[in-house]
Amino acid sequence: MSYQDKVKILYKDQLKDWSLFADNRKGLNNAKLRTFSFDGFDIDIQYNPKRITSSAAKVDAKTILERKCFLCKANRPDVQTEVMWGDNYEILVNPFPIFKEHFTISNVSHIDQQIETEFVNFISLSKDLPETVLFYNAPKCGASAPDHLHFQAGNLDFLPIEKNWKTIKTKYGKNIKGYDGVEVMAVDDTLRRYIVLEGGNKEALNKVFQKIHKFSEELENGEAPMLNLLSYFADGKHRVFVFIRGLHRPWQFSAKGDENILLSPASVDMGGAMITPLEKDFNKITKKDITDIFHQISVSKENFNKLLKIL
Numbered sequence: 637m638s639y640q641d642k643v644k645i646l647y648k649d650q651l652k653d654w655s656l657f658a659d660n661r662k663g664l665n666n667a668k669l670r671t672f673s674f675d676g677f678d679i680d681i682q683y684n685p686k687r688i689t690s691s692a693a694k695v696d697a698k699t700i701l702e703r704k705c706f707l708c709k710a711n712r713p714d715v716q717t718e719v720m721w722g723d724n725y726e727i728l729v730n731p732f733p734i735f736k737e738h739f740t741i742s743n744v745s746h747i748d749q750q751i752e753t754e755f756v757n758f759i760s761l762s763k764d765l766p767e768t769v770l771f772y773n774a775p776k777c778g779a780s781a782p783d784h785l786h787f788q789a790g791n792l793d794f795l796p797i798e799k800n801w802k803t804i805k806t807k808y809g810k811n812i813k814g815y816d817g818v819e820v821m822a823v824d825d826t827l828r829r830y831i832v833l834e835g836g837n838k839e840a841l842n843k844v845f846q847k848i849h850k851f852s853e854e855l856e857n858g859e860a861p862m863l864n865l866l867s868y869f870a871d872g873k874h875r876v877f878v879f880i881r882g883l884h885r886p887w888q889f890s891a892k893g894d895e896n897i898l899l900s901p902a903s904v905d906m907g908g909a910m911i912t913p914l915e916k917d918f919n920k921i922t923k924k925d926i927t928d929i930f931h932q933i934s935v936s937k938e939n940f941n942k943l944l945k946i947l
């Protein structure tokens with residue numbers, strides 16, 4: 637049986653057996669959505685109150701050390717079951733879904749979140765779960781378990797960046813160079829700056845990715861790179877979106893009073909589905925706010941140009 641079929645069964649079984657997950661999944665059917673149109677692509681805003689824990693999560697070293705890791709099997713509820721992927725990864729349903737089908741793919745060991753050595757596994761998973769988009773949040777920009785290596789996956793046909801990719805590519809994509817059959821594109825779509833890698837050869841993709849990783853690590857003076865990744869397998873090729881972040885949380889996150897917007901952007905938000913756990917933010921957010929937030933959290937033009945020279 638394929639992994640995709642196995643996880644479909646897992647999802648069905650968990651809906652039957654795990655009431656907390658079933659309730660949260662049901663709540664998603666009533667999730668409110670607003671769509672803002674930009675030139676060539678959309679940005680969706682999803683009002684999702686169940687995501688408050690994740691969006692407002694404290695991820696400082698002290699808090700992380702003192703809490704019980706929710707990805708370690710020993711701390712997970714007995715009702716939560718898994719599908720093994722190889723020897724080292726467990727595919728689990730995400731009990732606080734954003735996507736109609738939302739998974740967490742957790743390493744069997746409690747080891748730090750990082751992508752440097754895991755990129756090939758990450759894109760291999762995409763090939764084994766071809767109906768999903770895989771995503772990776774680095775420790776300092778979106779991972780709510782920065783101390784436990786994990787990815788997430790959600791069903792295709794949800795993220796605007798994936799749905800709008802053909803238009804974005806034509807309108808904003810600049811081919812920079814081909815490496816062993818890997819197409820490398822630089823995109824500045826007026827909101828976000830990012831690199832898109834396309835190709836069938838995993839090792840060749842990894843070679844290009846490592847250059848971006850190294851560059852991003854240097855920007856953080858040797859600390860964990862601020863990266864968000866999206867990946868899916870389509871038309872016989874891997875497609876990987878690499879976002880280098882300039883900032884984790886925009887100023888609006890900690891603003892007082894009317895200016896406050898509780899939005900803690902991670903891969904899904906970079907992909908154009910911004911999650912607001914509070915209704916006041918969902919109602920008041922404007923196109924101007926969205927533009928301002930993306931400009932703050934994306935890599936600066938200066939650093940992006942430096943990266944393009946290296947690639």
Ligand SMILES: [Zn+2]
Pocket residue numbers: 705706707708745746747783784
């Ligand atoms: Zn853990």
